[in-house]
Amino acid sequence: MASIATSSVFFPVSSSLKQNQVSNLKMVSLSFTGKNFRSLRLQPSRFRVACAAKPETVEKVCEIVRKQLALPADSAVTGESKFASLGADSLDTVEIVMGLEEEFGISVEEESAQTITTVQEAADMIENLKAKKA
Amino acid sequence: MALKLSFSPHKMPSFPDARIRSHRVFMASTIHSPSMEVGKVKKPFTPPRETHVQVTHSLAPEKREIFNSLNNWAEENILVLLKDVEKSWQPSDFLPEPASERFDEQVMELRKRCKEIPDDYFVVLVGDMITEEALPTYQTMLNTLDGVRDETGASLTPWAIWTRAWTAEENRHGDLLNKYLYLSGRVDMKQIEKTIQYLIGSGMDPRTENNPYLGFIYTSFQERATFISHGNTARLAKEHGDLKLAQICGIIAADEKRHETAYTKIVEKLFEIDPDGTVLALADMMRKKISMPAHLMYDGQDDNLFENFSSVAQRLGVYTAKDYADILEFLVGRWDVEKLTGLSGEGRKAQDYICGLPPRIRRLEERAQSKVKQASSAPFSWIFGREIKL
Numbered sequence: 001m002a003s004i005a006t007s008s009v010f011f012p013v014s015s016s017l018k019q020n021q022v023s024n025l026k027m028v029s030l031s032f033t034g035k036n037f038r039s040l041r042l043q044p045s046r047f048r049v050a051c052a053a054k055p056e057t058v059e060k061v062c063e064i065v066r067k068q069l070a071l072p073a074d075s076a077v078t079g080e081s082k083f084a085s086l087g088a089d090s091l092d093t094v095e096i097v098m099g100l101e102e103e104f105g106i107s108v109e110e111e112s113a114q115t116i117t118t119v120q121e122a123a124d125m126i127e128n129l130k131a132k133k134a
Numbered sequence: 135m136a137l138k139l140s141f142s143p144h145k146m147p148s149f150p151d152a153r154i155r156s157h158r159v160f161m162a163s164t165i166h167s168p169s170m171e172v173g174k175v176k177k178p179f180t181p182p183r184e185t186h187v188q189v190t191h192s193l194a195p196e197k198r199e200i201f202n203s204l205n206n207w208a209e210e211n212i213l214v215l216l217k218d219v220e221k222s223w224q225p226s227d228f229l230p231e232p233a234s235e236r237f238d239e240q241v242m243e244l245r246k247r248c249k250e251i252p253d254d255y256f257v258v259l260v261g262d263m264i265t266e267e268a269l270p271t272y273q274t275m276l277n278t279l280d281g282v283r284d285e286t287g288a289s290l291t292p293w294a295i296w297t298r299a300w301t302a303e304e305n306r307h308g309d310l311l312n313k314y315l316y317l318s319g320r321v322d323m324k325q326i327e328k329t330i331q332y333l334i335g336s337g338m339d340p341r342t343e344n345n346p347y348l349g350f351i352y353t354s355f356q357e358r359a360t361f362i363s364h365g366n367t368a369r370l371a372k373e374h375g376d377l378k379l380a381q382i383c384g385i386i387a388a389d390e391k392r393h394e395t396a397y398t399k400i401v402e403k404l405f406e407i408d409p410d411g412t413v414l415a416l417a418d419m420m421r422k423k424i425s426m427p428a429h430l431m432y433d434g435q436d437d438n439l440f441e442n443f444s445s446v447a448q449r450l451g452v453y454t455a456k457d458y459a460d461i462l463e464f465l466v467g468r469w470d471v472e473k474l475t476g477l478s479g480e481g482r483k484a485q486d487y488i489c490g491l492p493p494r495i496r497r498l499e500e501r502a503q504s505k506v507k508q509a510s511s512a513p514f515s516w517i518f519g520r521e522i523k524l
Contacts, residue, residue, distance in 0.1 A: 095498070
């Protein structure tokens with residue numbers, strides 16, 4: 001299931017990756033290789049969540065990340081994107097988490113907030129918290 | 135050059151400092167947390183070490199000239215802020231007089247007053263005293279700075295004269311607090327002394343990179359922080375009925391204020407001469423976060439000593455994340471950062487970053503406060519292992 005989730009996130013984005021190849025070469029190659037690598041190698045820690053996050057959730061997280069980091073709307077931000085690679089410092093990361101709390105009506109504990117380094121992790125955590133609330 | 139690179143917002147940090155540990159970060163500083171996140175790979179019962187890459191000599195060599203050219207200015211504007219030794223207070227002015235017949239009586243009075251002061255206050259006062267006693271580290275730090283270091287130990291440049299005299303003034307702080315705490319009978323002096331030995335042994339790297347721009351920005355921030363902190367311990371001492379202790383903390387705070395004036399004056403001059411370089415330096419220091427001088431403190435038992443101490447200091451209102459934001463906001467105003475003109479593109483980005491930072495920090499702090507915190511406490515060896523609410 002995990003690999004399906006990643007590929008469903010991957011494909012819609014790949015076309016925009018190509019569009020941005022010139023301007024965001026570095027970011028493209030990073031996330032591109034990262035994705036390939038990950039789909040070849042199972043990372044149970046990353047996908048241990050029972051239900052992988054819905055694509056809409058991931059997309060919403062990407063939006064919030066873009067806004068926080070003032071990235072252009074077409075910039076390459078995907079589930080695999082690491083906050084740090086996108087230029088987020090520690091302050092940005094906390095503010096991203098705060099943005100997610102507001103957007104999804106959840107409350108994130110300090111300990112959980114510290115473990116989030118990618119869009120996917122954030123989306124998974126959101127799904128977890130929403131499920132707990134329900 | 136290293137300074138510019140380290141400022142680039144798109145640089146990949148060498149550590150996962152994307153993680154942040156709530157409001158405590160701004161006092162404890164995330165500089166400490168990387169060691170926590172890397173899974174605390176240090177062996178047990180060893181003092182913490184700086185885990186960031188230690189960068190050196192980031193100031194462009196030609197900029198060292200600036201400080202030479204400021205020698206006369208420094209003599210006329212900075213050295214005048216030093217106090218004549220003959221007019222300076224000494225620890226003896228605030229302690230029982232050993233040569234007097236009334237010594238025993240004075241000590242008894244002191245101990246009686248201290249009995250009324252709660253443990254958590256003492257934990258914070260001890261932490262402050264330990265910080266002051268690590269003075270060798272701070273003199274060292276000043277002497278790592280290019281262009282202003284004391285080359286021989288008795289150099290006659292105004293910068294070197296300042297550094298030695300500043301050290302001499304600060305030296306009285308640790309001495310006074312040490313003697314007071316010793317006489318109080320409320321604290322475990324041996325544990326405190328051990329902590330001091332560990333701390334001086336650990337040193338610290340405030341990430342000033344031998345760069346006097348970074349160095350004086352750092353000290354400006356720190357002097358104001360200690361002014362606020364000692365001012366608060368003075369206020370609390372008064373509330374607990376120990377007017378003598380309040381006086382002590384107050385007189386120390388007054389020194390810190392004078393020192394703050396000196397360091398902020400230097401940076402003001404740097405903004406005047408090299409606004410672009412200075413604003414970049416300020417943004418760099420703020421991105422790296424101002425790490426507290428005693429963040430590597432260790433007492434042989436508690437791996438989270440600094441964090442625990444900071445929590446208590448935060449809870450008591452002695453030094454808080456809000457203070458951190460306030461200090462930054464004060465400095466932004468003091469140096470008129472908003473009004474800087476003629477900046478490069480990078481400089482303008484730095485200016486925006488700095489001016490936008492205080493409200494972001496405040497918002498962060500509000501969020502941290504609103505989180506339901508689990509009541510936790512920790513033992514402190516400084517007070518014989520008694521527990522304090524964090």
